[in-house]
Amino acid sequence: MKQNQTSPPRWALRFFKWFCNQHLAEAVLGDMLELYIRRRKSMPKWKADALFVANVIQFVQPFAIRGKSTPTLNTFDMYKNYFTIAWRTFLKSKGYSFINIVGLAVGLSACLLIGLYVKHELSYDRFHEKADRVYRVNMELKFGDNHLNLAVANPLFGETAKIEIPQVEQTTRLQWYGSLLIKKGDDNIRERNVAWADSTLFDVFTLPMLWGNPATALREPNSIVITESVARKYFDRADVLGETLTINNTESRKITGVIKDLPSNMHFQFTSFVPVVEREDALDPTWAGSQNWNTYLLLKPGASEVEATSLLNKMVDNHLGPELKSILGKTLNEFNSEGNFFKVSLTALPDIYLRSSRIGELFGTGNIQYVYIFSAIAACILIIAIINFMNLATARSANRAREVGMRKVMGSMKSALVGQFITESVLTCVVAMLLAVGIAIGIIPFFNELIGKPIEISLLFTPQVGGIVLVLTLLVGVLAGSYPAFYLSAFQPVSVLKGSKSSGGKRSVFRNVLVVFQFAASVLLITGTLIVFRQLQFIQQKDVGYNRSQLLTLYNIDKLGNRTESMKTSLLQITGVDKVTVTGYLPVNFYRSNESFFTSPSLEVKDMISMQKWTVDDDYVQTMGMQLLEGRNFSRDIAADTSGIILNESAAKFLGTDQILEKKLYRLENEQTKELKEYRVIGIVKDFNFSSLREQVKPLAFITGLNDGGMTVRLQAGDLTQAVTAIETKWKSIASDLPFEYSFLDADFDQLYKGERQSGNLITYFATLSIIISCLGLFGLATFMAEQRTKEIGIRKVMGASVSGITTLLSKDFLKLVVIAVVIAIPAAWYFTSRWLQSFAYHTELEWWIFAVASVLALIIALLTVSVQAIKAAVQNPVNSLRVE
Amino acid sequence: MKGTYLGEFEELVLLSVGILFDDAYGLAIVDELEKQTGRTIMISSAHKALVRLEEKGYLKSKLGGSTETRGGRDKRLYQLTQAGKKVLAESRELRNEMWKQVPKIVWEGGKL
Numbered sequence: 003m004k005q006n007q008t009s010p011p012r013w014a015l016r017f018f019k020w021f022c023n024q025h026l027a028e029a030v031l032g033d034m035l036e037l038y039i040r041r042r043k044s045m046p047k048w049k050a051d052a053l054f055v056a057n058v059i060q061f062v063q064p065f066a067i068r069g070k071s072t073p074t075l076n077t078f079d080m081y082k083n084y085f086t087i088a089w090r091t092f093l094k095s096k097g098y099s100f101i102n103i104v105g106l107a108v109g110l111s112a113c114l115l116i117g118l119y120v121k122h123e124l125s126y127d128r129f130h131e132k133a134d135r136v137y138r139v140n141m142e143l144k145f146g147d148n149h150l151n152l153a154v155a156n157p158l159f160g161e162t163a164k165i166e167i168p169q170v171e172q173t174t175r176l177q178w179y180g181s182l183l184i185k186k187g188d189d190n191i192r193e194r195n196v197a198w199a200d201s202t203l204f205d206v207f208t209l210p211m212l213w214g215n216p217a218t219a220l221r222e223p224n225s226i227v228i229t230e231s232v233a234r235k236y237f238d239r240a241d242v243l244g245e246t247l248t249i250n251n252t253e254s255r256k257i258t259g260v261i262k263d264l265p266s267n268m269h270f271q272f273t274s275f276v277p278v279v280e281r282e283d284a285l286d287p288t289w290a291g292s293q294n295w296n297t298y299l300l301l302k303p304g305a306s307e308v309e310a311t312s313l314l315n316k317m318v319d320n321h322l323g324p325e326l327k328s329i330l331g332k333t334l335n336e337f338n339s340e341g342n343f344f345k346v347s348l349t350a351l352p353d354i355y356l357r358s359s360r361i362g363e364l365f366g367t368g369n370i371q372y373v374y375i376f377s378a379i380a381a382c383i384l385i386i387a388i389i390n391f392m393n394l395a396t397a398r399s400a401n402r403a404r405e406v407g408m409r410k411v412m413g414s415m416k417s418a419l420v421g422q423f424i425t426e427s428v429l430t431c432v433v434a435m436l437l438a439v440g441i442a443i444g445i446i447p448f449f450n451e452l453i454g455k456p457i458e459i460s461l462l463f464t465p466q467v468g469g470i471v472l473v474l475t476l477l478v479g480v481l482a483g484s485y486p487a488f489y490l491s492a493f494q495p496v497s498v499l500k501g502s503k504s505s506g507g508k509r510s511v512f513r514n515v516l517v518v519f520q521f522a523a524s525v526l527l528i529t530g531t532l533i534v535f536r537q538l539q540f541i542q543q544k545d546v547g548y549n550r551s552q553l554l555t556l557y558n559i560d561k562l563g564n565r566t567e568s569m570k571t572s573l574l575q576i577t578g579v580d581k582v583t584v585t586g587y588l589p590v591n592f593y594r595s596n597e598s599f600f601t602s603p604s605l606e607v608k609d610m611i612s613m614q615k616w617t618v619d620d621d622y623v624q625t626m627g628m629q630l631l632e633g634r635n636f637s638r639d640i641a642a643d644t645s646g647i648i649l650n651e652s653a654a655k656f657l658g659t660d661q662i663l664e665k666k667l668y669r670l671e672n673e674q675t676k677e678l679k680e681y682r683v684i685g686i687v688k689d690f691n692f693s694s695l696r697e698q699v700k701p702l703a704f705i706t707g708l709n710d711g712g713m714t715v716r717l718q719a720g721d722l723t724q725a726v727t728a729i730e731t732k733w734k735s736i737a738s739d740l741p742f743e744y745s746f747l748d749a750d751f752d753q754l755y756k757g758e759r760q761s762g763n764l765i766t767y768f769a770t771l772s773i774i775i776s777c778l779g780l781f782g783l784a785t786f787m788a789e790q791r792t793k794e795i796g797i798r799k800v801m802g803a804s805v806s807g808i809t810t811l812l813s814k815d816f817l818k819l820v821v822i823a824v825v826i827a828i829p830a831a832w833y834f835t836s837r838w839l840q841s842f843a844y845h846t847e848l849e850w851w852i853f854a855v856a857s858v859l860a861l862i863i864a865l866l867t868v869s870v871q872a873i874k875a876a877v878q879n880p881v882n883s884l885r886v887e
Numbered sequence: 888m889k890g891t892y893l894g895e896f897e898e899l900v901l902l903s904v905g906i907l908f909d910d911a912y913g914l915a916i917v918d919e920l921e922k923q924t925g926r927t928i929m930i931s932s933a934h935k936a937l938v939r940l941e942e943k944g945y946l947k948s949k950l951g952g953s954t955e956t957r958g959g960r961d962k963r964l965y966q967l968t969q970a971g972k973k974v975l976a977e978s979r980e981l982r983n984e985m986w987k988q989v990p991k992i993v994w995e996g997g998k999l
Contacts, residue, residue: 009958028950029963030934033913036957037930060931065938 010038010054018058022066030061080418084425091402091426098398098782102391103434105778106478109387110438112771114471115449116380118457121467123373126267126355130208132300135171137307137348139297139314140360145342148612150596153360155297155346157286160200162321167313169305174202175284175295176364179276183561183741185248186236190741192557193232197364198284199275206300213243214259220277227259227275250561251739266456269355270364289321290329290344296364299348307348314346329670330605340607371841372761379768382523386772388482389516390779391427395486396513397786406490407498419491427483428476435475452767453760485512514819517783520776521823521860522830527769529831529856533848534762537839540846541755547690547699548589549627552717553747554726555588556733558740560710565736572732573715578725580718583625586711587616589692590750599703600668601657603678611667613653613701614692617709623648623687625716633663633685636706643706647681651689653701662686667703681705691844694754698843714747773860777867780816784868788812788875795875796883805876812872813865820864824857831856893978899924900936901945901975904965910952912962913937937965945971 009015018034019027034057041050092099127133139159141152160173179196203209204216211219212230219227226247233242246254255276264271278284286292301310322344323334330337349358356370406419439462446459461467562569570582601609620636620643622628631651636643647667654662667681681703689699717725726744733742752759788795795808803811832848839845893901903919904911913934920928940946947968950961967975 026934026938026963028961029913030930032953032957032960032962033917033930033934035960036914036954039956057930060929061934063931063935065935066931 010035011051014051014055014058018061021062026066030066034058080421081425084422085429087422088426088429092430095398095401097785098394099430101778101782102394102430103437105390105775106387106431106434106482107437107441108771109383109775110435110474110478111441111445112383112768113380113474114438114442114462115446116376116768117467117470118446118461119449119453119455120373120377120380121461122267122455122457123356123368126368127269127352129265129267130351132206132208133351135301135303135305136206136351137299137301137310138351138354138358139299140347140349140358141293142345142347143293143343145337145598146607146610146612148596148610150612151360152293152362153349153358153364154293154295154362156289156291156293157284157295158289159295159318160297160299163299163314163317166317167310169301169310169313170299171302172202172205172300173298174200174206174300175278175297176200176203176270176272177278177295178364182274183250183558184236185251190251190739191235192741192743193274195272196274196276197270197272198278198281199227199272200278203275206298209264210262212260212262213241214257216259219259220275221279222256222258223277223280224253224255225258225277226255227261228257229261229263229273231263232273233257233260267355269351269367288325289318290325294362296362298351307350311346311348314348318344318346329676330607332607337607342607366757369757371838372757375761376764376768379527379765379772382527383768383772383775384478386520386523386775386779388478389520390775390782391430391482392485393513393516393779394782394786395423395427395483396489397783402490403493403498406493407495410493410495411499416491420487423487423490424480424483427486428479431475431479431482435471439471452763454756513783517780517816517819518823518826520779521820521864522827524769524773524776525824525827525856525860526831526834527765527772528859529827529853530835531762531766531769532852532856533835533839533846534758534765536846536852537842538755538758538762540844541695541758544691544695544844546589546751547628547688550590550748550751552719552722553626554715554717554729555745555747555750556713556715556729557743557745558737559584559586559713561740562710562737566708566710566713569733569736570713572736573713573729576725576728576732578718578720578728579715581621581625581716582713583619583621584713585616585618585622585709587618587709588712588714588747588750589626589690590747590754596700597669599681600670601665603668603680605668605670611653611656611701613649613656613703615669616702616704617707618704619708620706622704625714626690627716628690629688631686631688633683635685636704642682643684645679645681646684646706648685648687648704649683650687650699650702652699653703654686656701695844696842773863777863780864780867781871784812784816784871787815788871792875792878792883795878796880799876799880800884805873808876809869809872812875813868816864816868817861820861824860828853828857893974896932897936897940898975898978900933901940901967901971904946904971905967905975909964910962911965912952916965937963940971941965943970944968945974 015031018031022030034054037057038050038054041053130136138153139155141150141155143150143152157175160175163170164173175198177198179198181192181194182196183190184193185191199220201218201220203220204211209216211227214227219225226249228242228247230240233240236242236247237245240260242257242260245257247257248254264273283292284295299310301307319334326332326334326337354363354367356368356373359367359369409419442462443459446457450457462471559566559569566584570584573579573582596612597615599611599613600606601611618636620638623630623635630648633648636646636648640646649657649662657665662683663685665683667683669679669681671677671679687704691699692702693700715729729744730742733740791812795803795812798808798811831853836848839848899920900916903916903923907915907919913930916937917928917930917933920926920933937946937948941948945968946965948963948965951964952962953959
């Protein structure tokens with residue numbers, strides 16, 4: 003007992019006993035205890051303890067450690083020997099080593115690239131200093147049969163929240179401006195990606211300003227904040243604060259700030275910002291009306307998102323109530339009891355890019371689904387590569403069984419053998435990883451083009467990623483080496499040396515399971531590829547309700563002013579130009595806001611239809627190649643057509659099956675005066691897809707009028723370039739001050755499915771890769787098996803077996819495995835691909851033959867791989883194989 | 888010769904072992920050195936030197952003489968070997984020889 007009170011910390015004692023050698027331990031410990039007891043008389047326990055620990059630590063020196071177990075030099079020699087043996091094994095079987103290393107390296111490089119891609123996708127908007135406190139406001143609306151999920155809110159949402167809700171520290175809004183024409187010298191250059199922004203933009207987002215004051219930059223009308231690269235484009239330098247830009251030929255804007263270029267991992271990619279103060283409707287006090295501002299809230303530190311959301315919902319209810327009363331004559335409760343609602347939710351800033359795809363997102367968003375898919379593919383490829391490694395190593399165990407037996411007889415412990423095999427496999431992995439990094443560096447430009455992202459290879463060499471790569475290398479090495487290591491080191495030396503284990507584990511169930519898994523993964527990927535491509539083809543060929551080829555869209559029409567009509571007439575004179583329509587409403591642009599129409603002038607919610615309202619001219623339907631199902635097109639000769647309206651099929655269906663033509667529709671023109679506009683249905687146009695094929699066609703209406711957002715020209719089949727040149731010449735003669743800009747509608751259409759196409763390409767490449775790696779492994783295995791059975795084959799041939807018989811014999815075992823793999827893979831493939839297809843409202847059907855093709859493909863590839871070796875073995879002269887012993 | 892070189896600290900340790908005679912173990916040697924030199928000696932450096940000197944063959948050791956005050960643990964008692972005695976003597980000889988060669992004038996503070 004006495005000793006307990008006077009004894010130093012136990013762990014220090016134990017630690018000392020652990021590291022110190024036998025020669026010193028007893029005596030030194032005695033010395034230190036004596037010193038400790040002496041110290042305890044003159045100082046408190048803690049101090050004596052601390053000094054004791056210091057003493058112990060001072061002894062961590064070679065003289066005290068060495069000699070405890072095996073001397074250090076000896077272990078070094080052991081490792082040196084591991085490496086020597088590993089190297090000799092490499093050289094002895096170059097073919098296997100090559101398959102091993104190349105297979106692993108290719109797999110690893112695919113993993114590295116996918117890893118970088120995933121990292122990039124996950125990094126969106128995380129760099130903002132306040133990223134964890136910024137939320138985007140979402141509005142979910144339901145009224146009548148309309149149900150909308152919006153990424154936008156009403157104009158005063160943010161400001162009101164800031165005033166009324168204590169958790170909200172700051173707010174800012176963004177809205178697309180569209181594009182600006184900026185004068186450089188005598189030319190006008192189109193600057194796309196311009197946004198309206200509140201002056202609080204820089205309080206919420208981290209957009210470092212190089213020149214200018216972030217607090218005031220977006221306060222004054224006619225100011226503009228541009229990025230560094232825009233500045234360089236127009237001035238060849240970046241410090242352009244206070245300079246003036248001439249915009250759209252007439253206005254001028256003063257540069258009040260130059261910000262750094264937006265990083266590529268940000269959910270909006272604007273290059274210029276103009277102040278919201280110029281917009282009168284930005285102060286529109288409506289809550290039920292127009293929802294068209296992307297609104298961001300910065301919450302106070304520590305504020306809870308859940309709490310803020312419920313307060314925001316209360317706030318909306320409070321403001322919505324009076325407004326509904328005045329427009330619809332209903333209280334909020336009455337409105338809600340009919341199943342209608344306005345619901346607010348928040349999306350955290352870093353989630354916007356990957357986890358939100360609502361109506362009104364600023365830019366196309368990513369898809370978390372693809373991140374998962376690609377991560378899974380990377381894992382698959384890595385596992386296939388590791389399996390190769392394990393399979394080859396265990397298969398070759400026969401050749402090494404004697405070595406193991408010999409080592410055991412000479413006194414090697416199991417742990418030492420495990421160490422040796424693990425060292426070998428880690429070494430292979432290190433070589434493979436070096437090769438993989440090389441491959442990744444080589445193909446990253448190609449990869450970037452494929453995925454359309456600027457991923458830099460330098461990311462690989464950041465400490466974080468570098469660390470992961472290092473850990474991955476070791477992990478793969480240990481993982482891939484562990485099975486062979488334990489398998490081989492467990493051999494009984496007696497049986498091995500006697501020769502009974504030399505069959506190389508012909509009956510290795512484990513190895514067969516691995517091969518099955520490998521091929522199942524390959525079949526899965528092949529099926530996935532086929533389905534993705536069929537869907538892409540389906541999109542290409544689907545009748546979208548209009549004819550998108552040979553349509554040329556011209557821009558800058560809004561700047562033409564009174565020259566629009568003459569431009570249209572003179573374009574029509576060009577040979578090769580069939581039809582011309584003036585409107586910015588084209589079926590390839592994403593979001594336009596819906597408007598509410600009512601079937602009765604009393605504006606009952608139940609009579610409401612929410613649909614897009616497109617302002618087009620009377621040439622539109624014909625130019626686009628759309629089809630009128632009922633009624634007639636607009637005509638400029640009928641004055642009453644200014645209140646005519648053409649509905650699409652969906653809208654007509656929505657309104658019911660009875661007589662649609664001549665039906666009256668009403669729209670609230672002005673909330674204050676309650677002024678109504680009456681429309682009369684004059685025609686029904688066949689449904690056409692005007693947004694992504696992921697969505698059903700929604701109700702839509704055409705009204706007639708002038709919209710100068712664009713001019714679309716239908717060209718006759720023939721020499722398109724010549725027609726375009728002729729149009730350009732005409733353009734220059736009428737509007738020499740404006741740049742001639744155009745695009746083909748089918749190209750714009752393809753652009754909508756860029757994401758799908760990129761993913762399709764990526765999946766193809768990775769599927770091919772995984773098959774190649776699987777085949778490499780299978781090839782190695784087959785070679786080995788043939789080698790193992792050389793004698794058997796020789797004897798069989800002597801006994802009269804035919805070449806084809808032997809080939810079948812050798813291939814059969816492998817093919818059985820592949821068949822099992824196919825059986826396992828098909829349900830899984832069916833499950834995943836049908837889920838993916840369901841994300842499209844319009845999609846191709848899953849047909850049985852797709853799975854059949856994938857399976858047969860896998861079988862053929864496996865057969866080819868195996869039979870090369872099998873035939874080689876079968877045609878050999880039995881004399882050669884039987885002569886040697 | 889490399890093997891016979893004796894550092895100053897090593898020499899002091901050897902001498903301490905001599906002084907302590909039949910109770911020359913780690914802590915006692917540390918105490919003796921601290922008393923004689925007035926320096927603070929780390930217990931680990933003393934042991935390190937002892938191990939080295941034993942390896943060089945100047946000391947030999949045995950376990951024994953445990954006491955209550957050291958948790959009943961044995962001491963490692965050191966003793967000078969013949970070689971140890973010889974190397975101390977040689978070292979002293981060398982110094983004396985060199986002392987003799989220093990001109991008297993140096994000690995008397997004369998100027999050249």
